[in-house]
Amino acid sequence: MIKVPTKFSPEFIEEYYNIVSDMVFLNKINEYNDETAEYREFKYYLSQNFLKIITASFNELLDVLTEVNNLYPIISECYNPQKFFKGTDLNEISSILEIMSIHLRGDANLNRICALKSDAINEISIVNRRLQSHYVDFYISELNNSNDAHSIKSCCKKIYTTLNDGNIDLEVAPEWVRQLKNIMSYESIPSEVLRKVGDELALDYCPMCNESQVGNITDENRVYRQALDHFLPKSKYPIFSLSIYNLIPCCNTCNSLFKRDKDTLSPPHANPYIQGSDEHVIFDIEALALAMLYKKESGSRVRFIATNTNVDNNIKLFKLLGGYNKRETKRQILRIMSLFNSYYAKWNATMTYEEFLVDIVDYDSSKLPYEIIYGKFKMDLLDFMEKVNR
Structure with missing residues (x-):
């Protein structure tokens, strides 16, 4: 739902590439011997395009996917047969x-x-x-x-x-195709490297739900790394299991409960590195405001406004309608709206608007939505309240 404009540093990309390259070519491929002409051809293709597969932007990965599907349709057929x-x-x-x-x-x-x-x-x-x-x-x-x-x-x-x-x-299926999951093994990446993925991006809240905190947790003895979702699921697109811009830091609920191995290309979904809801108003603030004004509890259900097909598909995939209507989440949202009403009714005489946003609403306009809990909702609410009270 929230676009992640941060990018990995060149130093980390180089470090990450060197580690997975050694893992694949010095270990995995050497462990597997297949003398078929098709496998030798694929191994050569992999060696020539490995840098792109591992480090390219998500849009470039889609170009690689088209190329692989044309050259080796057996891969798509085996791992994503329903689409094939x-x-x-x-x-x-x-x-x-x-x-x-x-x-x-x-x-x-x-x-x-x-x-x-x-x-x-x-x-x-x-x-x-x-x-x-x-x-x-x-x-x-x-x-x-x-x-x-x-x-x-x-x-x-x-x-x-x-x-x-x-x-x-x-x-x-040919043996070399069945071995792809082992050759491009995400599970073989050292944990400390995957922890650095989260540290590099330094997100505070899940870009999918914008509610749950994300980030590595350190106690006295060990570091627990945050969940990393494969936007293109590794079960269906094993060749991109190690691609750095296919890894999305998110919360465990969005990753394990909702996303799982859903194919985000059919239908198309918004990859947070490329597209988010930031440029759209997605919350129906007016309906909520009217429900509060007339004290209609039945009308106080959080609703989303249809905007962009890819973003809307994310909202459906991550069950955001249900998530934002959980009792506690909805209570917090209605509380925030009530705070705005109180400010315009009486508090504006004792504090500036900026003080109110930062100290009362916990909204800093200099921060991005993934740095603030309910950051996107607060952004849409702020825009609505400013228009109404202008």
């Missing part, structure tokens, strides 16, 4: 659908399935000329070699579930 197969027209495989609908009982049915095999192969082959799917190609070969109705129907079911549901069997 999305939009496939099942009407193009009518023979496969018919085979699946036929019961495996009676000679007439069994013969009908076998008779439809040739049409099924032709139809799915035409579909796969466009898809270039490793899995579909594998199942076409399996279907070609099937000579009885049971095997033919089984192959057709596999093809259907692959195209319709994105259900795949990772064991059918």
